[in-house]
Amino acid sequence: MKYLNNSFLIEHVKAEYLAKKFGTPIYCYSYKKLKMNIIKFKNNFKSFNPLVCFSVKSNTNVNLLREIRKLGCGADVVSIGELMKALKAGVNTKKIVFSGVGKTTKELNYAINKNILLINAESKSEIIEIEKIAKSKKKIVNIGIRLNPNTDAKTINKISTGKKEDKFGLTEKTFIELVKYTKNSKYINLKCLSIHIGSQILNNLSYEKMLKVIDKVVKKSNHKFEYVDLGGGIGIAYNNKTKKFNYKKYSISISKFLKNHNSKIIFEPGRSIIGDTGILISKVIYIKKTKSKDFIILDSGMNDLMRPALYGVNHRIIPVIKKGGSSKKTYEFVGPICESTDKFLTSKNFQKLKEKDLIIICDVGAYGMSLSSNYNVRPNPVEILIKESKINIVKKRQKLIDLI
């Protein structure tokens, strides 16, 4: 994705062309970027050859999941719906892990029938429920137990998951108790210690601390874990100022850890695989001038992209056609939704815009469409995957009539 003669390209296709052909807003993904991300991710950790289970919640598009599967990934799912999508995308059941604090009996039943690699349990009650189902089916079920390492991921509070006040995982004490409990179970095979400390993590230190806790707890538990599932959470640079995550350092730390523990590592990356592969192409409907700033009213709203409203975070915005020069006015990019929270970015020195101009909201591949809604009875945008010059509609634009 880059500019050529001042026109933004996704691989060989002009964003402007897509807007003309399909209307706006459009979610558009680059296959090349996706492929590169997966190759790079694996390369970063090739010394210990981890199992990479893509975090389906970050992007649930079945056609994208199929490409991700073909590129060698498994799936990390958090609901029966996500599990069904992973299966539809052809993901091998032996590469699927099931996470989440609230798996229902129906969901566990389904997962057990499908013989997936691991059910990562998050509470004693869940383990008992799994045992009950396993017994009724006369099956031995492979599980992981999620440890809450009480580690601060130093990320946005709303997406931290590894502190003791968070609902996720189990304390060291309960974890050790449950390891003992499973040793006596005929129907449960404890294969994995799983952990996940949060999202959009850019600081290696949090992972270092996490590995120390795992090291300690594994030793204490006196159990041989075939897998250690380190979860996901590696952040991406949503703007140019952000320090990039140091993969090398993380890989070295894990290799050190593995010297004392002969386990297969599982990762559950979402954002780091798909985040920067997606853009949202949008049109300026109106420009509303005020004394202090101009409101750039887009045809995308918080229903299409919830992250700014939900987490108070920003996505970069760039023009589809670069014109040079910059506006003296501050621009506030907002959506058409009747809520003040429907606001994307405040930007200074943006190139001068006029109504009907096209812009791009960057890095929306993860938690973009998956968090979208029909608020204000607005249909979901079309999703397009570009492979070189080929335009693949991976999900059609929702029809308004189907919402009425």
Place this chain on the structure above:
Amino acid sequence: MKYLNNSFLIEHVKAEYLAKKFGTPIYCYSYKKLKMNIIKFKNNFKSFNPLVCFSVKSNTNVNLLREIRKLGCGADVVSIGELMKALKAGVNTKKIVFSGVGKTTKELNYAINKNILLINAESKSEIIEIEKIAKSKKKIVNIGIRLNPNTDAKTINKISTGKKEDKFGLTEKTFIELVKYTKNSKYINLKCLSIHIGSQILNNLSYEKMLKVIDKVVKKSNHKFEYVDLGGGIGIAYNNKTKKFNYKKYSISISKFLKNHNSKIIFEPGRSIIGDTGILISKVIYIKKTKSKDFIILDSGMNDLMRPALYGVNHRIIPVIKKGGSSKKTYEFVGPICESTDKFLTSKNFQKLKEKDLIIICDVGAYGMSLSSNYNVRPNPVEILIKESKINIVKKRQKLIDLI
């Protein structure tokens, strides 16, 4: 809605019965409460007989809209989708107003074809767009112009809409300019001054200030407004500690205003009509005990009810079956979604709960289902309207298979 023999009733129907029959989660509404709310709302302002246009964005269920229409309300819509829903519900076009900062050409075209009461414009560009379409159709279009009174609604920052830094409405200066502009237009008939300062307002003072600004601007504009649309925003008591809004005082203020201005008042209430008519019935999947608190993991998540995650607000939670006694542990009610923000309420002294118990999340009639999503590939809950003993499914539970 009340307890009878410790079992929660919606009109004559037990919440427990609904959970057994339809599974959970369930959005359930009381017709009687809806009817009472509308009658009360109108009674509060009967001295000047306003046009009450229900704010469709707060609840877009067509079957509920039909009941609201039958109870004498019009509709306030913010998109072509909402307009189509209002029409489907049989709302008279002469009782429909169209609000919103980002109406597209397609949306304006549709609204103009339908001859709705008013298009409340929010920018000069929009007025020019309306004029262009009107001219092409050789029609005279009735519009309102939205004034931004620069009044702080003293509500949650995220739902304030009437401050000058918000994207909504026009400043006094631009408003007056546009009044002049429309006087010279052959295709536009300026009938209305519209205003809306925010949501969940409990303080009369904000409305008093707003009325003073309108009084001043109308006088200055030297224009006869057939309608003054005061918007909505009247808050409800989400908990017992909240001071209730003083309708009487507001009504008196408006009556005073009308002594100097012979206009028909329009209201756009949403929450105050539908907010407390709806509950979300949910089941406890797991209880996860920790030292400091117990996590009560529900089968409803932030995808079903976004308000706590999005605005950081709380909804009361009550048991379906009252048992008396209270837990010594603090309860944290959370959903099954893999996000820390998927958390509803922290509660002390709640009655002791066990797994599979049913609970009710209160006052979810407004911005409940309308803000819901399929995050984590979770289907939307069923919506049920109770009329005495009659159970009406007003929207079926979404089928999982339709999401895959």
